[in-house]
Amino acid sequence: MELHQLRYFVTVVEAGGFSRAAVRLHVAQPSLSQQIAKLEQELGQPLLDRLPRGVVPTEAGRRLYDRARRILAEVADATRCVADCRESLEGRLVVGAIPTIAPGLLPRLLAEFSEQHPKVDVQVVEEVTERLLQRLDEGQIDLALASTVDVQTAIHCEPLGKEPLGLLLPARHALARRRQVTWTDLQGEKALVLSELHCLARQVNEFCKTRSVRWHVWFQAAHLGTILEMVANGVGVSLVPQLFAPIANARGCRWIPLDAPRPERDINLLLHNLRYRTRATLAFAALVRRAAQRLGWMTEATK
Amino acid sequence: MELHQLRYFVTVVEAGGFSRAAVRLHVAQPSLSQQIAKLEQELGQPLLDRLPRGVVPTEAGRRLYDRARRILAEVADATRCVADCRESLEGRLVVGAIPTIAPGLLPRLLAEFSEQHPKVDVQVVEEVTERLLQRLDEGQIDLALASTVDVQTAIHCEPLGKEPLGLLLPARHALARRRQVTWTDLQGEKALVLSELHCLARQVNEFCKTRSVRWHVWFQAAHLGTILEMVANGVGVSLVPQLFAPIANARGCRWIPLDAPRPERDINLLLHNLRYRTRATLAFAALVRRAAQRLGWMTEATK
DNA sequence: CAATTCCATAGGTTTTTCCTATGGCAGGTA
DNA sequence: TACCTGCCATAGGAAAAACCTATGGAATTG
Numbered sequence: 001m002e003l004h005q006l007r008y009f010v011t012v013v014e015a016g017g018f019s020r021a022a023v024r025l026h027v028a029q030p031s032l033s034q035q036i037a038k039l040e041q042e043l044g045q046p047l048l049d050r051l052p053r054g055v056v057p058t059e060a061g062r063r064l065y066d067r068a069r070r071i072l073a074e075v076a077d078a079t080r081c082v083a084d085c086r087e088s089l090e091g092r093l094v095v096g097a098i099p100t101i102a103p104g105l106l107p108r109l110l111a112e113f114s115e116q117h118p119k120v121d122v123q124v125v126e127e128v129t130e131r132l133l134q135r136l137d138e139g140q141i142d143l144a145l146a147s148t149v150d151v152q153t154a155i156h157c158e159p160l161g162k163e164p165l166g167l168l169l170p171a172r173h174a175l176a177r178r179r180q181v182t183w184t185d186l187q188g189e190k191a192l193v194l195s196e197l198h199c200l201a202r203q204v205n206e207f208c209k210t211r212s213v214r215w216h217v218w219f220q221a222a223h224l225g226t227i228l229e230m231v232a233n234g235v236g237v238s239l240v241p242q243l244f245a246p247i248a249n250a251r252g253c254r255w256i257p258l259d260a261p262r263p264e265r266d267i268n269l270l271l272h273n274l275r276y277r278t279r280a281t282l283a284f285a286a287l288v289r290r291a292a293q294r295l296g297w298m299t300e301a302t303k
Numbered sequence: 304m305e306l307h308q309l310r311y312f313v314t315v316v317e318a319g320g321f322s323r324a325a326v327r328l329h330v331a332q333p334s335l336s337q338q339i340a341k342l343e344q345e346l347g348q349p350l351l352d353r354l355p356r357g358v359v360p361t362e363a364g365r366r367l368y369d370r371a372r373r374i375l376a377e378v379a380d381a382t383r384c385v386a387d388c389r390e391s392l393e394g395r396l397v398v399g400a401i402p403t404i405a406p407g408l409l410p411r412l413l414a415e416f417s418e419q420h421p422k423v424d425v426q427v428v429e430e431v432t433e434r435l436l437q438r439l440d441e442g443q444i445d446l447a448l449a450s451t452v453d454v455q456t457a458i459h460c461e462p463l464g465k466e467p468l469g470l471l472l473p474a475r476h477a478l479a480r481r482r483q484v485t486w487t488d489l490q491g492e493k494a495l496v497l498s499e500l501h502c503l504a505r506q507v508n509e510f511c512k513t514r515s516v517r518w519h520v521w522f523q524a525a526h527l528g529t530i531l532e533m534v535a536n537g538v539g540v541s542l543v544p545q546l547f548a549p550i551a552n553a554r555g556c557r558w559i560p561l562d563a564p565r566p567e568r569d570i571n572l573l574l575h576n577l578r579y580r581t582r583a584t585l586a587f588a589a590l591v592r593r594a595a596q597r598l599g600w601m602t603e604a605t606k
Numbered sequence: 607c608a609a610t611t612c613c614a615t616a617g618g619t620t621t622t623t624c625c626t627a628t629g630g631c632a633g634g635t636a
Numbered sequence: 637t638a639c640c641t642g643c644c645a646t647a648g649g650a651a652a653a654a655c656c657t658a659t660g661g662a663a664t665t666g
Contacts, residue, residue: 001378002306004623019643031624033645043385050644052632060385067381071374075304078370082346082363307654322612334655336614353613355663 003075005039006068008032009047013065017054073139073275081276090119093280096132096144097124100200100224101267104243105145105291113287120280128197136272142281144270145288147199156271160289161297162264165204166257168231168238168248175256182259183211190236191215192227200224200265204239207263228253241265242295267297306378308342309371311335312350316368320357376442376578384579393422396583399435399447400427403503403527404570407546408448408594416590423583431500439575445584447573448591450502459574463592464600465567468507469560471534471541471551478559485562486514493539494518495530503527503568507542510566531556544568545598570600 008025012032015021022029040047047061057065083091097106102124110122125132125141132144136155151157167186169176175185186208194201208215218236221227227238232252240248245255269288271277277285292298311328315335318324325332343350350364360368386394400409405427413425428435428444435447439458454460470489472479478488489511497504511518521539524530530541535555543551548558572591574580580588595601 001382003304017643018645027623028625029644030626030646034623037645043382045385045389047385052643054643060388063384063388064381067377067384071377071381074370074374074377078367078374079304079346081366081370082348082350085363085366086348320612321614330654331656332613333615333657337654340614355612357612 001039001042003072005035006072008035009039009061010065010068010072012036012048012055013057013061016056020054069138076139077275080278084276084278084280088119089117089279089283091278091280092121092123093278093284094123094125094141095284096135096141096146096270097126098129098132098146098199099126100194100198100241101145101147101243102126103224104241104247109284109287109291113284116287117280117283122284129199132270136270139272139275142271142278143285143288146268146270147203147265149268149270154273156273158269158271160267160269160292161295161299163267163295163297164242164257165207165239165263165265166242166245166255168228168240168244169254169256170231170234170237171252171254172234173237173254176254178256180259181256183213186213186215186237186239189215190218192219192221192230192236192238193217194224194227195220195222197222200241203265204263207239211261239263267292304342304345306375308338309375311338312342312364313368313371313375315339315351315358316360316364319359323357372441379442380578383581387579387581387583391422392420392582392586394581394583395424395426396581396587397426397428397444398587399438399444399449399573400429401432401435401449401502402429403497403501403544404448404450404546405429406527407544407550412587412590412594416587419590420583420586425587432502435573439573442575442578445574445581446588446591449571449573450506450568452571452573457576459576461572461574463570463572463595464598464602466570466598466600467545467560468510468542468566468568469545469548469558471531471543471547472557472559473534473537473540474555474557475537476540476557479557481559483562484559486516489516489518489540489542492518493521495522495524495533495539495541496520497527497530498523498525500525503544506568507566510542514564542566570595 008021008027011025012018012021015024018029018032018036022032025032036048043060043064045060046058047064048055049058049061080091095106095110106124110124114120114122125135125144127135129146129149132141132146133149133152133155135141136144137152145160149155149157167175167181175181193204196202207213219227219230221230224240224244227240228244228248228251230236231238231248240255242255242257248255269285271281271285311324314328315321315324318327321332321335321339325335328335339351346363346367348363349361350367351358352361352364383394398409398413409427413427416423417425428438428447430438432449432452435444435449436452436455436458438444439447440455448463452458452460470478470484478484496507499505510516522530522533524533527543527547530543531547531551531554533539534541534551542561543558545558545560551558572588574584574588
């Protein structure tokens with residue numbers, strides 16, 4: 001058994017066929033047939049059911065598939081770990097963040113990080129929490145920033161504190177000059193909300209339900225950017241994280257904090273427990289923690 | 304990176320040199336040099352320090368070594384797991400046991416198991432507890448029987464109950480006709496004990512210390528078999544597990560139980576938590592549990 | 607100082623992997 | 637029915653990888 005055979009096998013299962021897998025792997029289809037056949041011969045039984053339309057793993061294939069993925073992930077981890085013991089901080093760092101955190105927080109963090117560690121090639125993956133967890137688990141990202149998370153055993157979830165939410169208004173709105181607004185001010189406003197795919201949407205819904213605020217939902221947007229533009233054009237208002245205050249100002253909106261009970265969302269730093277943490281990963285995590293303190297997210301309880 | 308390169312690398316580290324590793328791997332030494340060089344090139348740094356006498360892993364090499372071993376163990380595990388899903392119960396089963404359990408218990412168990420599952424190739428590894436744990440961890444044995452164990456996180460340690468120890472006497476000894484002996488009977492007897500490598504020796508010492516029994520230690524043997532022969536020839540007496548009673552009888556000795564507080568040792572079944580348990584492994588484990596009940600090891604507390 | 611041990615390199619051989627071309631099989635379509 | 641179409645297996649030759657023997661240099665040992 002060799003690693004390239006496991007790679008081939010995993011890809012064939014995921015692609016659902018030899019031909020499609022061959023395209024993804026940049027090899028000819030017969031090479032896959034050969035290598036899989038060899039693997040099956042070595043293991044003494046078929047791993048794939050050849051159907052007219054493609055292939056499906058057998059019982060043995062399913063067993064191998066799970067383990068092969070873990071093995072390949074560990075090989076990748078070993079590579080990272082070994083590469084990390086060179087003296088200078090270099091290599092690739094993949095940071096994940098949910099879309100309601102990324103645009104407000106990452107630009108500053110990335111700029112600061114790249115200044116300190118110019119040789120590190122930083123990449124950003126912006127996805128919803130569930131997908132971040134999945135990719136973290138697969139070793140595709142080194143660390144992630146998210147809000148509320150269903151903790152999995154293999155994931156280390158570190159609270160960074162609580163970030164306040166506030167009212168997003170057009171600059172000309174009647175409430176836009178206030179230093180603060182109350183929950184009753186929201187009553188009856190035309191609201192723009194996010195798609196329920198985003199955890200922020202679910203959190204906002206929850207807040208409104210418990211505060212018995214009823215507002216007219218006009219529009220369900222896929223991105224906060226869309227909402228920002230809509231609000232700037234006077235279509236309605238929204239409840240968004242403080243991180244978006246500077247962006248809001250720049251686009252002709254205002255962000256006003258809400259009176260007690262102040263709505264907040266958790267911010268968590270996610271790391272994988274079983275994977276090697278490169279020095280770049282640790283450095284970025286430290287940077288994130290400092291930023292969390294600077295932004296006043298750390299409450300007494302979480303400090 | 305390929306698995307055979309990892310296998311080569313691990314062997315070179317463990318052998319402490321290319322030449323020695325080449326012998327173990329049945330390949331020519333230059334092949335190793337080539338493959339390791341390739342690995343080093345791919346990882347971008349040296350993995351081994353070439354010293355005049357042999358080689359020693361660098362920092363990067365040490366990091367890779369640990370992970371490579373885990374990866375290879377998982378590959379072996381995957382092979383076992385896949386092989387286990389064929390219909391009939393076959394394959395290899397490696398059973399570990401400490402030397403003070405193996406000869407007394409395994410013959411009967413193995414006979415019974417082989418009768419039920421003739422296609423399974425059963426092997427026995429007889430070693431002291433520490434080595435058993437090590438080999439269990441490395442995936443070289445499927446399950447093990449031992450006494451007191453320093454529980455490691457990855458090892459599942461299942462109590463099978465407590466086995467009584469008793470006095471081993473020559474058949475002509477004055478006490479040999481008794482149905483039971485007391486601790487005071489032991490006082491002043493010439494004792495034959497095991498090497499401290501065996502946990503039984505430590506346990507016996509402990510018992511004697513707490514019961515304030517002082518006996519003359521004449522001989523420290525490496526195997527219970529030696530002690531049995533010495534006792535049979537009237538050199539002294541010993542404190543041995545009940546499992547050895549039938550063997551003792553056959554060799555002209557007698558095994559007499561001790562009065563309360565009856566000395567006992569724990570018997571534990573060890574399995575690896577993270578490894579796949581073949582159906583043969585589970586079948587053998589079930590057989591062991593039944594044997595433990597039949598032998599009356601299971602007390603009320605452990606049932 | 608010679609003999610030994612150990613690893614690296616060179617050059618050629620064997621083995622493995624990969625590619626192109628082709629064939630068979632099943633499903634869908636005219 | 638006949639005819640595509642998509643998919644995988646097989647065959648045979650080309651490319652690549654792994655391996656072996658022979659040899660050389662460096663440090664150690666007797």
